[in-house]
Amino acid sequence: MDNSAKHLLQRLVRRIPASMLKSTVDKWGRLTAEKRKALDFTQSKWTLTQELVALCEDSGLTVKHITELEMIYITENPNQGMWHTFQLVDPEDDAHSVELMQFKEQFKSHLRELKRNVSVKIKKHTDEAVWIRVAWGDDLSRPNHLKATYVVHYLQTPYVFVNALSSKHKPLLLQALTLSTRHQQIKAANLSGQKLTALRDLLMRQYRQVFPTKYPSPLVESDQSISKLRIEKVQAEASANRHRMAGETFGDGMLPALQSAVFKLETKFKDPTNEAMTQRDEPFICSVKFSSSNLLESLRHCASSGIASTPVTPLLSSIPLKGRNYFVITDNVPT
């Protein structure tokens, strides 16, 4: 095992939390059962790393195998780093019949055409997600496995999620993706975050949306303490309306755990008491960021409790409706 492989393995073992190390190594399956039994996972990470390196060297494992281990770890724990979403547009006629083998071959060949020294690994996950790992090299150097890019795509959907992609390699990756999925263009989808599962669930509509029906559901039961009874009676209808509108805008039950939304304002400053600012001709540029452990549930609560007015303003309802969390607002047209 050469030094780069050792280094990669050391870095990887440091990265994987101690609680997950055993199960990840077991799933990897590259070490025989007896070798795995010899590993004592209660030791310190440092000692464990040395042992693992020794075992892997003994088994004759290479960089290729270590990258497998990394891919298994990331696939099982995708909610780390920063994922950015892209959207494929203008499908060709045969875009809808692209199947896995074809996609794999086409992607690898297109990417290699654009950049010779790349190491590509493609694997299909049980939930039909296609995971791609790309380690980039160039004419002079071998692929750098320490800074690999990860891509997740579900075939026959327009969305692609990308992690750790440098601006230098971005056009190459996007072109290879566009061609191998038989589309004509790809554009930024303005949806990013740490939790891949949240981004995916939002775009694939894997959460309970609420639609108007012929049979409205009954009012939610509230506690009947006498003092609140009179207030409740008067407020019941307004409260029920707010709940309904909040539910229709954001959804029901557990919502995808989006963690932030950014609004970049390029609008004229409007405050009649501040002449100095309103006199300026240029728009006032500022950026507003909402952060939460679950932004959509927070916004839904704001709407249902009356903190945010209902019907919910398009600025907020666009987040679930358009599946974006980055907006640029100008005076002419909010996009």
Added chain:
Amino acid sequence: MEGASARGVLSHLSLLEVQARSRGSRVPQQPSRVKELKAKIEALTSQRDQLKAELQLHKKLQKLRAPVDKQQEDGEDEEMDLDSESSELFHLMARHSELMDLLHAHNLIGGYDAITTNRGKGMCFSLATEYEGVYLDTYNLELNLKPNVRISRHNIPPFIPLNSLAEQSDLQSDVRPFLATVSQHLNAFAGRRQQLKLVKEQHKSVEVMESNLLCSILVLMFTVPKEKTALLCTLEYNDHARCLPTRVHLNCEDELLPDSPKWKKNCSLLMEVPVHRALTAIKKASDIV
């Protein structure tokens, strides 16, 4: 002390006695009770008249509606003695109630249901899917009607090409062909997905090698008895509006096996019959384990 309290009690008792006597001698409060009852009678009478009028209205509307399967051509017993304005209104109301019933019936037999939203500016359709008599998921689609017909929001998964289906049909003139196509695609998808689920449940000896979200491709691995050879079967569902494959082909190490008459028959069976049932038949014929 005792005297004072006794006086208090005694005077109270004598007060009560006086009250009881006066109550006994007073005329019972019949007038107000009678008034109450008369008012109730009036209210009930007017309610009865209102219901009678509604009943008459419904009877008239029934007569105006297109005869569905009744053979009642035996003359009208009442002439429509209405002036033209209210007759037009009646016709509209009859037509409206007819359409509402048609929509309800359509929904009952598994078709989509529709309601207006946003004070008539939008409509929400709920499209149910079913396969082999079992209801599966229901999808919803909201349309904005003003200024022009546009898809507003929906919970249809992104691998159903909703936008391209919308482009292919003219939404502005008639939404029904569009809805029919979407419903067809959704039902076909739900059917294919259900077939895959049944294959996994009922045929554990068959390994699913590949599938996708749209369930438009299915690669299965069979084990042929006797020699225990592996047989790879690829089912391509290129027509996304159908539940049956458009192409079936086999791959085997033994190149002669797929061309055998037995397997040619099995291939055509897989093209004509849903996969889970085809597999049951093939297993019964002992062609696969």
